[in-house]
Amino acid sequence: MKIKDKINLRQASVPIMFIIICAVCIPLSGLSPKMLINEIITRMGRNSFLILSLLIPIMAGMGLNFGMTLGAMAAEIALILVCDWQIVSVPGMILAAIISVPISVLLGVFCGKILNRAKGREMITSYIMAFFVNGIYQLIVLFLMGKVIPIKHSSIKLPRGYGIRNTVSLLSMRQKLDNMLAVNIAGVKIPVLTFILIAIMCFIIIWFRRTKLGQDMRAVGQDMEVARDAGINVERTRIISIVISTVLAGLGMIIYLQNMGNIATYTAHSQIGMFCIAALLVGGASVDKASIGNVFLGVVLFHTMFIVAPRAGAYITGDSMIGEYFRVFVSYAVITVALIMYETNKRKAKSAASMRLKEAQESEEMGESSQADA
């Protein structure tokens, strides 16, 4: 019981630390409450869906899915195509979503198969995977698009005749989803439809946990060998969890990009994984345990920090770059700390288990006397 309290306190320490950082930085940033709330609401709508995509691989014991970037890339390819076909507004988004799904599934299966061959080091492998697929993405977008894949409009094609420009404007889709059913409360715009989609996703995840497949995933996450003995197809279950994550990340990326209003073709996806993972961890999740509550707490805290840090930094030091670097540092540091905590806990649990085993053996041999020593 005592140990459990300690772990809970440790997990709560990250959110508490962030609350303190935010509490210090908010007054220094000089942002009005209305502006701040507006920004946070916008970012909640923009990012929550993406972060939700991380939950299922965690459930399956595969850690933080750095490979969610793959879904983001699938979504970008779909959006570029839709943009060239001039399918605009919400229909354009729906079409992009439909196109992104098969690409995401394909990439997800590939990623899942590779991760099955690297059990125990899923995270570093999925992280390298993201880089690898980024190379393939560039091959497609920079060389094949316009040469093999027809691209008509010169507004998105590089002047040399193939390859996509650095930014693709999504003006025709910009915030079309957010503005549908949007409600304005005291100057704060609330993108109701986006939030409804996020809520639906939350319910689907809750429902999914109770299905047979969801239960299997949890079993695989707890202990692969036990799950296999119970007749669960471990490999297949793990692949499915990555596929779901990749598909959700793709859909999330479409929501993200419609809010941004343009695609930074070669960089939009590269940092997405890192920021989403940092946000989830800030919300109090760990590598092997994450809930929907963590997602929303994380989005609010992480993005509040993200908004106020540069301004607060500029106020304190007179140099805005310090705040920029500070928030990047904090994002990385949070992930580092979470990873270290996860690994040390894992080791502790392991050594505690072996200790108990040893104890049991000793007590069998020597009777009651060894208990006092332990």
Added chain:
Amino acid sequence: MENKRQLLFRIAAIVIIVAIAAVMFIIGRGHTIYFDNKTAEYDGKKYESFYKVAIIKDKEKVAKLAEDERGMTDLIGQTLSVTLEITDEKGADPHSAKVSMPIPYGIDGIVINIPELMAGLPADAYMSEFVPVATSEDEEEEEVVIDEFEMTDDM
């Protein structure tokens, strides 16, 4: 039996999704419509521009054109329906006309000449494709930045 039903369901799901995609292709196609209030010639006949034209789409005034002016609006789908409020001469009362016409799917930007349209000429007379003029800025080659940390340079 169970497998067969599952297969059937899957095929049905795929068909429905493809159908949704097809519908999106049709209802989501965006066009840019340009309205010209310019004097035009067709078959040797002259069609004079109006003094003033206001264009109303979905109860919203999207453009107000004096003589020789061009206005634009975005359109989603293949049917353009607008109300034109036309003032023939200075001081005259405006009269409005409802027009509705199909827009060809394959063309992004379409120019509609209002005088010709009002004269009841065929579609190929008042409609023409909008060809954007390439600016010199467009021709310049763009440097593609692949990663933001300048790893491009070396190791």
Added chain:
Amino acid sequence: MTMKERITASFKEFGLPRLIITGFLVLLLIIAPFVGSDLPTQISNIINRFSWNGILVLAMVPMVHSGCGLNFGLPLGIISGLLGATLSIELGFTGGLSFLMAIIIATPFALVFGALYGWLLKKIKGGEMMIATYVGFSSVSLMCMMWLVLPYHSPNMVWGLAGKGLRTTISLEGYFDQALAGIAQINIGNISIPTGTLLFFALLAFAIWAFLHTRTGTAMTAVGSNPKFAKAAGINVDWIRMLSVIMSTWLAAIGILVYEQGFGFIQLYMAPFYMALPAVSAILIGGASVNKASIMNVIVGTILFQGIVTMTPTVMNNIIHMDMSEVIRIIASMGMILFALTRKTEASR
């Protein structure tokens, strides 16, 4: 074992990705003269780049040997080197002396950072590579703030207008630009060979090789290949691992200094961010695996990797008029790392 079996076995050992990469480079070398690219210049480029990057790749060896896996935390050592370089200039040293001083100043930083890093890795055995990556990232982004804040004043390094905060790139002209490369440089036609740098690399490589054959060195190999056995044999596993991490960190610090003297500039801020990845893929291309690496792997790997880096832009440009070198490099190097991470025999460790 028959001859055929032996060939297929060594073929498997070599690995498909490695074969493709080697074949690709050989193909580039063959094609190069036909498409009008100057082979001697290319070879000279490869040798030069090898001399710049060799030690950074060499820095992988100790940690791989002790079973800590691939050192994705290379940026930590690079930061020690950057601190050495900037402090040496700040303290007013010039010319070749500034290079020596940079090494001397970088060393204590590397030892301290390496010790801290080693202590951390001791606590997280089994998850080294992922945490190493993020330790590298965190330290680089922390140093981004530090470069702005630390009280540097040398007018050659700080922003001219503000008079404080280091610039993103600092020219080494007048300091240790070509400090090693200039020693006994050989110039034949288009080829120039940086003898000094190559000798320096050879010296360090030999030192590491010799170290691995001392008692401590063999103990390190034992820890890496079979930690249980090593423990039973009375080897202090934690200390050996710590030593290997410190060595790797120090080599990375020296490596970046050698790189800078060849390149002619110090690159600060985000520049060290992804520097671990090319070094990791280079040693893997050279035939190393997650828990096995030799000096030969370093040399072969660096030559192959740098060969592809230098050859692809010119040759590909001449053949298909598209500069696909960047994309090819990303796919090849990341594919190599992925392959190494997924090998069954190694994953079981």
